[in-house]
Structures are given as C-alpha cells and as structure tokens.
Amino acid sequence: MDRPLPTSRSYRHIRHIIIAFILILFVAAQLRFGSINHQFQFIINHPNDAGMAVSKIGDHQLSPVQVAFGLSGNHPGFLAEFEVALKSVLLNAPLERNISIHILADQEAFASLKGIFNRTELSTWLTRNPTEIHVHDVTPDVPQMEREIYDVFKAHTPNLGSDWIHLHTMGAYFRLFLERFVSKTSAKHILYLDTDVVIMANLEALWELVECKQLNALFHWGKNMCSGFVVMNLQRMNKILPLAKGSSFTDDVGTMLPFHDQGILRAVNISYPNEVNILPPGWDMTVSEIWQKKNQPYDKKFPNVGMLHFNGGARSKEAYFKLENLEQSFSTKFILRDTWGNGKFYATLPWEWARYQAKSLVRPGSKGHPIQFFFSKGMQGGQNISVSESGPTIFSKRM
Numbered sequence: 001m002d003r004p005l006p007t008s009r010s011y012r013h014i015r016h017i018i019i020a021f022i023l024i025l026f027v028a029a030q031l032r033f034g035s036i037n038h039q040f041q042f043i044i045n046h047p048n049d050a051g052m053a054v055s056k057i058g059d060h061q062l063s064p065v066q067v068a069f070g071l072s073g074n075h076p077g078f079l080a081e082f083e084v085a086l087k088s089v090l091l092n093a094p095l096e097r098n099i100s101i102h103i104l105a106d107q108e109a110f111a112s113l114k115g116i117f118n119r120t121e122l123s124t125w126l127t128r129n130p131t132e133i134h135v136h137d138v139t140p141d142v143p144q145m146e147r148e149i150y151d152v153f154k155a156h157t158p159n160l161g162s163d164w165i166h167l168h169t170m171g172a173y174f175r176l177f178l179e180r181f182v183s184k185t186s187a188k189h190i191l192y193l194d195t196d197v198v199i200m201a202n203l204e205a206l207w208e209l210v211e212c213k214q215l216n217a218l219f220h221w222g223k224n225m226c227s228g229f230v231v232m233n234l235q236r237m238n239k240i241l242p243l244a245k246g247s248s249f250t251d252d253v254g255t256m257l258p259f260h261d262q263g264i265l266r267a268v269n270i271s272y273p274n275e276v277n278i279l280p281p282g283w284d285m286t287v288s289e290i291w292q293k294k295n296q297p298y299d300k301k302f303p304n305v306g307m308l309h310f311n312g313g314a315r316s317k318e319a320y321f322k323l324e325n326l327e328q329s330f331s332t333k334f335i336l337r338d339t340w341g342n343g344k345f346y347a348t349l350p351w352e353w354a355r356y357q358a359k360s361l362v363r364p365g366s367k368g369h370p371i372q373f374f375f376s377k378g379m380q381g382g383q384n385i386s387v388s389e390s391g392p393t394i395f396s397k398r399m
Helices: 008-045 076-091 107-120 139-154 162-167 170-180 203-212 237-245 261-271 320-326 329-335 342-348 351-360
Strands: 055-057 060-062 065-071 099-105 131-137 189-193 197-199 219-221 229-233 276-278 307-309 372-377
Touching: 065 076, 065 107, 065 170, 065 203, 076 099, 076 107, 076 197, 076 320, 076 342, 076 351, 099 107, 099 170, 107 131, 139 170, 139 237, 170 189, 170 229, 170 237, 170 261, 189 203, 197 342, 219 261, 237 261, 320 342
Parallel strands: 065 099, 065 189, 099 131, 131 372, 219 276
Antiparallel strands: 055 060, 189 229, 197 307, 219 229
C-alpha cells in the first residue's frame, strides 16, 4: 500500500520545529558567552589597589595569598636567610591563587634589596599565576612606630627607660603595622615570616586552614606562640596594640612576658584567647621546640609539615645554615640533618634551578606571568616607581 505524500502543512510544521531548535541553541550560546565575558570583566574591573586581580575558578572567587617580611639593617647573615625564605615562598605559591609578597624594610635593608633582586634575576622569572613583590621603605614611619610600641610597654612598666628599643631591633615590630602599608581591598589575611623560616608545603593548604576556621580571628599562629610565623587579619590588625596595652603581661604561672613583638602577641593571646586561632602542629615547627628526642621520628610524629622555623641560631647574626662553620653541634645535628632535609634543600638550591622549577608549573598554552615589582616610601605608599621592568636590573628607576 502506497504512503500518502506529506502536505505543505506538514513541511511548515517541521520547519517551525527546526527554527525553534536553532533559536534555542543561539540563546544558549549567548548566555554562555555572556557568562565568560562577565568573568573576564570581573578580573579586569576588580583588582586591588596595586593591580592584583582576584583569582576565579568557576563561580568560586579565591583571594590572593599575601606574605610579608620585615627587614632591618644589612647584615649579610639575615639577608642570606631572607633569600632562602623568599625562594621557598615563590616555589610553594598556590597553584590557583595569585600571590603578593610585601617587604617592609628600613633604609639599609631597602638599599640591600637591589643587589639581591638583580643577582637572583627575579625580573626574568615566569610564574604560573600573577606574582607581585612590593618593597616598602618604612624609614619615615619608624619614629611613630617606636612611640606606639613604647606606649604599650610603658603601660605595664611605668619606669621603662628610653633605651627599651635596644632589647630588640625595631625591624621585629614591623609586622605589627602591616595593615598600614598593605592593601586590604582584595585580601583579608597576610602571612608574616621571619627570615629564618622555610616554607615546605604549598601555601594553599595554610590558606584553607585560615579561611575555613575562625575566619575572623585577629591572628593565627601555633600553640608555641612563635611570632616568626603568624597569619594576620588585615581588617582587624589595628586592634592588636590597644588590646596589648590593656592585656596582662604575665603568663599562666605569673612570669613576666618579654618586652618585644612576641610578648605583645602572647599577651593578647593569653588575655583574649577567643580572638586567636591555633594552627596545627605542622604549621608550628620551631627547631627549638621540637628537637627533643620525644618528638622523633619527625616524619611519624608530624606527617603534615608545612614550614620550619630555625630560630636564626639564637643570638648569632649568622645565617642558620652557616652555623655549622661555627662548629655548633645543635645546628649540625638538628638543623642540617634531622629536620626533614627540606630546609637544607632550599638553602642550597641554585636560583637558576628555582627559576626553572617555577616556569615548569606554567599552564600548557600559557606564556606565564613575569613577576611585577612595586617600590614605595612611607606609610602613604608614595608613587610606585618600578612595575614589571624587563631585563636583569629592576632598580633602574630608584627614587
């Protein structure tokens, strides 16, 4: 039996269905394009004050990781330590976040950075994500800092003399004033490191701890209360000195706390424990606290290690990794051999090889991101005088 031929009405019906299907595909494509365009516009139009964009994965915005150092003077020992710490930070930058490194330096340290940056050729690096290095010459603000720290200690020791500053170098207190130099627009937290701290795991793990637990804490550090590794809440840092001024400067057994930066933070921790978040042991690895035999083997007692604080050889100004030259058995046994080996790895890794390691993490198809440099003077920030200059010399426009 022959089938009837389709009528013109049937053709029109089929044509309408095809047109409707095409329209649906067109609208879906426009919506998808609009979403991509919106994400691109977010990155362009919402940088922080210095130009660091917020990373975005899907619909999840990731604030950049911020790290800070405080440098005072130009002793070659602590500057050598700083190089190792900086190297470890750059090689452990998060894979999906931007990173911004801030260096608060007095005049001598500021001048010394020229040689370090040029010799290490950091301006030739290519990194997976945008990386910024901000150098702040805080020399004009040191007198004001000294007055504020003196007021805190004076409240607890009325007879405190004017020579109190000699108990500790002023550079140790720079960390307490970070919020006055660092933009708070795109990032809420900043990790402060002493120069004798080595990062040994990706900083993403630390940021997840900070952002998931007590997000609004005043600061985050280990139970050993070591101020050489502390994550500060930039939005609330200005409360630290007022709280310290009204805190008790004695510990649980009545011993007077030391009059230096760590004493200030410990006083706040003891008097206002709910304002502080305690990090896991793996982010509180201080050689002077964990060298005891009871903590061995380290890899079993501390399987998740993210950093190691070497304590700078106590009172010695020499770099911790050179203490073996002084024939100090402590450094030879516990620093060079028994502390996972990672500390020694970063101390001996050539900068040229470190640069290639960073480049090897660049995404397929990406050209990578040259490190951008910003230099400013004073608390007001001044004018940035060098941004991502090409070539080995980045201080060609000194102020």
